[in-house]
Structure formats: structure tokens, C-alpha cells
Amino acid sequence: MHTYFDTGGIQKNMPSSKPAATLLLVLGLTVYLLAGSPQSAYAMHIMEGFLPLGWTLFWWAAFIPFFVLGLRSLQRITREAPELKLLLGLAGAFTFVLSALKIPSVTGSSSHPTGTGLGAVMFGPLPMSVLGSIVLLFQALLLAHGGLTTLGANAFSMAVAGPMAGYAVYRSLSRVSGRPKLSIFAAAAAADLTTYIVTSVQLALAFPAESGGVLGSLAKFGGVFAVTQVPLAVTEGLLTVLIWNWLQAHSPSELSLLQSRMKGVRTHD
Incomplete structure (x- = not known):
């Protein structure tokens, strides 16, 4: 059974200035942050050619099924709720901006916010597997923040594992606390944090320590990442709540439409 939406009446009543203002905000924030942030020679999460071939292929194989499911989810959303395309673009742009801010970390890697929590809260985790991987691809090609061979591993950690954890936390905490902003903060x-836990696991599996093996290597990578990533996670949570507050203040009709439309779309997932 399929749900069909009559969007004509809603679109007529939606103020055209609000989507335009949202888009201008995103573009302005993107230009400002990218122009003002120092560039690094480090790659996305794991640099080009850093992983052994076997693990490179393994993470590609693990990522591709989620990408396919994400494409199907995006097609369903855009088909049944086409008016949500602008918010999809906002989620992708937010991810691009935050994940472009690099802090050098473990050799062959870097720390940065991920920005995937907002999209996971708005649309669920599957669409973020596509949006996040596109962001990583653009960064590799346009900003020299990585390469293609490690895209599978980086996308699995940032575009799959991170959004899934964020969405699970959001849904669980929303039911328990009934406080949406706290849930959004925790989700982001x-x-x-989940992205970098998975990245630590990926590096530990590929490069086990001589003393302690995989667990010893995991403790080393995770400990180094934690120094930068815990403060970044808290900051990202606060920023995500600020963006949500901005949307509530300036685009309440779009958020209301998002919530009602996504309830219908998710009945098919």
C-alpha cells in the first residue's frame, strides 16, 4: 500500500522567501568557513593509499549495500515528498561545511566535526549514506582532503555508522525524555563520536600493535582521537541545536511539513 501526497495546496501557502533565506544562509556559512579554515595535507579520515588492499576492498564491500539502500530511500522521499528537496540540500551542505574543518590527528588521519547528525534526525540514517558519501567524494576531488581508495572506509564510518548511531540515540532519547533539543544534541x-570509534577500529584492524594486537592498537588510536574528538562532538551537538532553533524560528512551516511528510515516507521503510 502506498501513500500519496497532495502537495499543491501546501506549496501555494509556503512562503517563497523562507527557502531562499535558508539557502542563502547555508551558502554564506559554507563560503565563510571554507575560506577561513586552514587547509591540511591530511586526508578525510584515512588518507589515500593508507589502508592495505584487503581492508580497502572489505570496507567498500561493507559500504555499498548501505549506499544502495540510501539511494532507494532518497528516491522515495523525493518522489512522495518533493517539497523536502531543499531541506535535503541543507542537510548535505551542513555536513559538507562541518566535515571540511580539519584538525590533524593520528598519522594518516584527521579530526573534524561530521555534521551527519542533523540529516539523520531529519530524514533518518539511510539518506545520509548517500549525502555523506557525496560530501566525502567532493572533498577528495575539490579540496584534496582524501582519495578514492579509502572512500569506502571513510564513508562507512561517517556516512553509515555515525548517522545510524545518531538516529538511534535521537529516537530512544526522544521517547524517554520528551525533550527534542536534548535529543538532537545527543544525536549529533x-x-x-561513533564515526571516530569506527575509524579507530578500522585503523586498529589494519595495523595491529606488536604488543597487544588489535586491542592495543585500538586503545592507542582511540585515545589519540579522543583528545580532539570529544570537545568537537560537544561543540557539534550545540551547533546542531542552534541550527535547529534557527529553522524553528525562521522556517516553522518547513519543519512541520518535514515531520508530517517523513511520517508517511517512513511507513514504507
């Missing part, structure tokens, strides 16, 4: 922080 969880998505960020």
Missing part, C-alpha cells in the same frame, strides 16, 4: 554528538 553520538554521530560524531
Whole structure:
């Protein structure tokens, strides 16, 4: 059974200035942050050619099924709720901006916010597997923040594991606490931290320590990442709540439409 939406009446009543203002905000924030942030020779999460071939192929194989499911989810959303395309663009742009801010970390890697929590809260985790991987691809090609061979591993950590954890935290905490902003903060922080936990696991599996093996290597990588990533996760959570507050203040009709439309779309997932 399929749900069909009559969007004509709603679109007529939606103020055209609000989507335009949202888009201008995103573009302005993107230009400001990218122009003002120092560039690094480090790659996305794991640099080009850093992983052994076997693990490179393994993480590509693990990522591709989620990408396919994400494409199907995006097609369903845009087909049944086409008026949400602008908010999809906002989620992608937010991810691009935050994940472009690099702090050099473990050799062959870097720390930065991920920005995937907002999109996971708005649309669920599957669409973020596509949006996040596109962001990583653009960064590799346009900003020299990585390469193609490690895209599978980086996308699995940032575009798959992070959004899934963030969405799970958001849904669980929303039911328990009934406080949406606290849930959004926790979701964004969880998505960020989970990304780097998975990255630490990926590096530990590829490069086990001579003393302690995989667990010893995991403790080393995780400990180094934690120094920068825990404060970044808290900061990202606060920023995500600020963006949500901005949307509530300036685009309440779009958020209301998002919530009602996504309830219908998710019945098919």
C-alpha cells in the first residue's frame, strides 16, 4: 500500500522567501568557513593509499549495500515528498561545511566535526549514506582532503555508522525524555563520536600493535582521537541545536511539513 501526497495546496501557502533565506544562509556559512579554515595535507579520515588492499576492498564491500539502500530511500522521499528537496540540500551542505574543518590527528588521519547528525534526525540514517558519501567524494576531488581508495572506509564510518548511531540515540532519547533539543544534541554528538570509534577500529584492524594486537592498537588510536574528538562532538551537538532553533524560528512551516511528510515516507521503510 502506498501513500500519496497532495502537495499543491501546501506549496501555494509556503512562503517563497523562507527557502531562499535558508539557502542563502547555508551558502554564506559554507563560503565563510571554507575560506577561513586552514587547509591540511591530511586526508578525510584515512588518507589515500593508507589502508592495505584487503581492508580497502572489505570496507567498500561493507559500504555499498548501505549506499544502495540510501539511494532507494532518497528516491522515495523525493518522489512522495518533493517539497523536502531543499531541506535535503541543507542537510548535505551542513555536513559538507562541518566535515571540511580539519584538525590533524593520528598519522594518516584527521579530526573534524561530521555534521551527519542533523540529516539523520531529519530524514533518518539511510539518506545520509548517500549525502555523506557525496560530501566525502567532493572533498577528495575539490579540496584534496582524501582519495578514492579509502572512500569506502571513510564513508562507512561517517556516512553509515555515525548517522545510524545518531538516529538511534535521537529516537530512544526522544521517547524517554520528551525533550527534542536534548535529543538532537545527543544525536549529533553520538554521530560524531561513533564515526571516530569506527575509524579507530578500522585503523586498529589494519595495523595491529606488536604488543597487544588489535586491542592495543585500538586503545592507542582511540585515545589519540579522543583528545580532539570529544570537545568537537560537544561543540557539534550545540551547533546542531542552534541550527535547529534557527529553522524553528525562521522556517516553522518547513519543519512541520518535514515531520508530517517523513511520517508517511517512513511507513514504507
